[in-house]
Amino acid sequence: MDTRRKKKLTFFTIGLIFLLSGIEYAVILPTIWRYLQTLDAAPYFLGLALSAFSLSGLLSGPLFGHWSDRTRTTKKIILFANVFEIVGNFMYFMGYSKWLLLSSRLVAGIGTGAGSSIFGFLTRSTAPEDRATVFAAVMACRQAGLLIGPAFNIFLRLCDFHIGPFVVNKYTAPGLFMCLLWILLQLAVVFMYWDLPPPERVKAKESSTSKNREQENERGLVEDEEEGDDEEKPLMASQELAGSYGSVVTPNSTRDHTSDTVNATVNHISPPSSPMPPESDRPSSPLKNFSVTREFLREEVVVLLAAQFITLFNQTALETMVTPLTQKYFSYGELENSVMYCLCGVEVIAGFLFVRWLSQRVAERVVLAIGLTICNISCVWCLIFLASPLGGFPWQLTEFIIGVFLQVLGLPFVAVAQVSLFSKVTAEKTQGFSQGVRRSVGGLATILGPLWAGGLTGNMYIMMGVMMALLALLTMMLAFSYDRLVEPAAEEEEEESPEICG
Secondary structure (H helix, E strand, O other): OOHHHHHHHHHHHHHHHHHHHHHHHHHHHHHHHHHHHHOOOOOHHHHHHHHHHHHHHHHHHHHHHHHHHHHOOOHHHHHHHHHHHHHHHHHHHHOOOHHHHHHHHHHHHHHOOHHHHHHHHHHHHOOHHHHHHHHHHHHHHHHHHHHHHHHHHHHHOOOOEEEOOEEEOOOOHHHHHHHHHHHHHHHHHHHHOOOOOOHHHHHHHHHHHHHHHHHHHHHHHHHHHHHHHHOOOOOOOOOOOOOOOOOOOOHHHHHHHHHHHHHHHHHHHOOOOOOOOOHHHOOOOOOOOOOHHHHHOOHHHHHHHHHHHHHHHHHHHHHHHHHHHHHHHHOOOHHHHHHHHHHHHHHHHHHHHHHHHHOOOOOHHHHHHHHHHHHHHHHHHHHHHHOOOOOOHHHHHHHHHHHHHHHHHHHHHHHHHHHHHHHHHOOOOOHHHHHHHHHHHHHHHHHHHHHHHHHOOOOHHHHHHHHHHHHHHHHHHHHHOHHHOOOOOHHHHHHHHHHHHO
């Protein structure tokens, strides 16, 4: 199988991984609260169960990323991480007690840590100019999972039967369903995923092969000319060339001449390359002599990590606030909220596709600036109109729709731009670990965002005011650091790589 086809199948499998992560979120989230109630769980258990999933992913992400940096492989890591997803979802299906349910989300969350290894792999296997396009496609796959996930609940809520000692109903069925999907994904990873070499290595290999062929062709032409010259030479030649007609050849002379010829040929064919360092001089780990302060406390990296935290914090806070808001002002039920989330999913997917097109024509920092501008407009709108809606029902509904539309519109711009830029301003050799740190920062935001919004649903001005202040701070940071949000020059990377990687 050629490299191009392997690359397509590998990227397709990565898309399936993120699609399933979106489906899992959309299938389990709508029913987990009722599920906990059937197990006599206190209300705070909902926050614990949701936070446990993010917490274990927050901790496992850097570990899986460091593993991929050391081994330069991701297939084994994905297969290992998916085992936690399978076991965690089966525990969710069993559901004997509220503590088992809490443990199930904690175990399943460990599997999400493989995402840092995947982003590190995508960084190493794609060219910098194509990175934003690839990241946008991968993120769109997760949003597609969030969009189609609620559709599975239509038939999962009809389940009512037994499998041995286990009860399959509308609360336990999502766990069994996701367990089966992750098992099928294991097969897809085994047969359709390859650890592809970096594009530079592939190009070097192809150029080396072409040089070898050219040199072999030249050598063949030279030999043909020499054979043509030999026809004009006398049959009894001197013994300068061992093995010629009329000469007496000893075994030692033949062996010496053969080895000299082979050595000369090898030296002639092999392209010039730098000598390989001895095994003892090679770094045993990409994190050898690695400095966290030198890598992550740089101005541009801090700005991108802040963008990751603030945008996810605001997004999850607004997601937490939306359902009580629609119930309070519009008396929305499960059906209306499901339709609203589906429409938001369509908008997000369209946004990622547009950003995928836009990132091929403008720089990522421009995309990030556009996204932050939209987020600021959205937050101001929500602060004015959603904190205390004005007018009657039609006006309130219009204000709500515009606010949600603007908030959802800005997400793809910021998400794609910050992850693409982050992959360029951090060291490639420690990309898995760096992506794990980035995802951990995002995981922390997804834990704190709902807690912040959940405690202030009765005081929207304070909640929205703090979110607006965070966005204003991020906007100022972007303005002051705008010139540094570019890919480092090749010379700087060569100077920094010995310091970071030893």
